[in-house]
Amino acid sequence: xxxxxxxxxxxxxxxxxxxxxxxxxxxxxxxxxxxxxxxxxxxxxxxxxxxxxxxxxxxxxxxxxxxxxxxxxxxxxxxxxxxxxxxxxxxxxxxxxxxxxxxxxxxxxxxxxxxxxxxxxxxxxxxxxxxxxxxxxxxxxxxxxxxxxxxxxxxxxxxxxxxxxxxxxxxxxxxxxxxxxxxxxxxxxxxxxxxxxxxxxxxxxxxxxxxxxxxxxxxxxxxxxxxxxxxxxxxxxxxxxxxxxxxxxxxxxxxxxxxxxxxxxxxxxxxxxxxxxxxxxxxxxxxxxxxxxxxxxxxxxxxxxxxxxxxxxxxxxxxxxxxxxxxxxxxxxxxxxxxxxxxxxxxxxxxxxxxxxxxxxxxxxxxxxxxxxxxxxxxxxxxxxxxxxxxxxxxxxxxxxxxxxxxxxxxxxxxx
Numbered sequence: 001x002x003x004x005x006x007x008x009x010x011x012x013x014x015x016x017x018x019x020x021x022x023x024x025x026x027x028x029x030x031x032x033x034x035x036x037x038x039x040x041x042x043x044x045x046x047x048x049x050x051x052x053x054x055x056x057x058x059x060x061x062x063x064x065x066x067x068x069x070x071x072x073x074x075x076x077x078x079x080x081x082x083x084x085x086x087x088x089x090x091x092x093x094x095x096x097x098x099x100x101x102x103x104x105x106x107x108x109x110x111x112x113x114x115x116x117x118x119x120x121x122x123x124x125x126x127x128x129x130x131x132x133x134x135x136x137x138x139x140x141x142x143x144x145x146x147x148x149x150x151x152x153x154x155x156x157x158x159x160x161x162x163x164x165x166x167x168x169x170x171x172x173x174x175x176x177x178x179x180x181x182x183x184x185x186x187x188x189x190x191x192x193x194x195x196x197x198x199x200x201x202x203x204x205x206x207x208x209x210x211x212x213x214x215x216x217x218x219x220x221x222x223x224x225x226x227x228x229x230x231x232x233x234x235x236x237x238x239x240x241x242x243x244x245x246x247x248x249x250x251x252x253x254x255x256x257x258x259x260x261x262x263x264x265x266x267x268x269x270x271x272x273x274x275x276x277x278x279x280x281x282x283x284x285x286x287x288x289x290x291x292x293x294x295x296x297x298x299x300x301x302x303x304x305x306x307x308x309x310x311x312x313x314x315x316x317x318x319x320x321x322x323x324x325x326x327x328x329x330x331x332x333x334x335x336x337x338x339x340x341x342x343x344x345x346x347x348x349x350x351x352x353x354x355x356x357x358x359x360x361x362x363x364x365x366x367x368x369x370x371x372x373x374x375x376x377x378x379x380x381x382x383x384x385x386x387x388x389x390x391x392x393x394x395x396x397x398x399x400x401x402x403x404x405x406x407x408x409x410x411x412x413x414x415x416x
């Protein structure tokens with residue numbers, strides 16, 4: 001065979017191989033295509049829709065999870081920020097601190113010289129004060145007077161927060177001193193024939209609230225009003241209070257009050273004329289029933305269910321005085337300020353009480369809507385203020401429109 005013929009045969013052989021490979025690939029693709037078609041034919045109707053629904057469900061679930069995680073993180077930060085921004089009351093001026101200090105003062109100013117055990121007293125006070133001042137604070141030097149201070153005779157006057165869990169608390173204490181029998185006998189023996197050596201009650205200091213003398217004129221009991229300052233610390237680690245300085249005396253000037261807050265009725269419009277007489281007559285009827293009648297009878301006069309029990313005959317009605325009638329939220333409603341006199345049934349002692357009453361006309365008679373209701377007056381004043389603001393805005397807009405019209409007329413006049 002010639003070389004040329006051999007080369008041609010080689011080329012044809014390669015071509016045939018390539019052709020066979022291509023045919024096989026086509027056959028494979030055709031088989032795959034046929035298999036897919038058969039698979040599709042086997043799948044039930046609605047399969048695609050169900051599959052799409054499953055995919056959508058899982059996508060939505062993942063999205064919801066992500067949203068919850070993000071919001072939870074943000075909410076936590078917001079909550080932490082709110083907690084950080086909230087004003088916190090120092091433990092050193094808290095109710096617990098005040099009560100702790102009252103307990104201390106009642107024990108600090110109480111002793112009986114006849115039965116005094118210094119060690120026991122120091123042990124009691126050691127629960128309240130720091131260790132370094134126990135011996136000083138518990139020592140009693142006088143030999144003439146017993147002392148007692150009841151807890152309900154301790155009144156907080158001032159609380160100063162020093163920061164760092166420290167405070168200065170100032171109290172009024174009404175201490176009762178009882179002279180020992182030995183001291184009274186000693187004074188008796190020292191009296192002159194006419195008792196001229198007796199200590200005069202007039203010489204007692206001005207903080208003496210009550211004085212008791214015996215038949216010889218000897219002072220045997222004095223109640224004193226003092227003002228005491230204590231320095232308090234709250235130990236957060238031990239979760240307890242401690243007084244870290246010896247109490248000191250101070251003074252508060254007690255003077256009559258010369259001012260007071262604005263009354264709720266100060267901004268209301270008063271009502272005059274015959275209308276007020278009808279309201280006054282109703283108040284006498286109402287407070288007579290309020291003092292004596294049952295809740296069933298009061299329900300005829302009362303619209304406020306919380307007050308229908310009345311006074312249950314614990315006080316007797318005497319009269320109504322100083323009645324002032326004000327306009328209510330509408331023509332049917334009135335606000336009334338009145339002084340009501342009641343008497344204590346067993347003693348006859350009379351007391352004055354102030355009431356703010358909201359009355360309303362219903363079916364030609366009055367009923368009480370509210371008794372001492374600040375909210376009613378506040379709501380009414382707020383509504384009036386909003387109406388006034390709206391009127392001012394409307395008036396301002398009208399003035400603005402008027403100015404615009406006037407300006408336009410001037411421009412037209414100028415053009416002519």
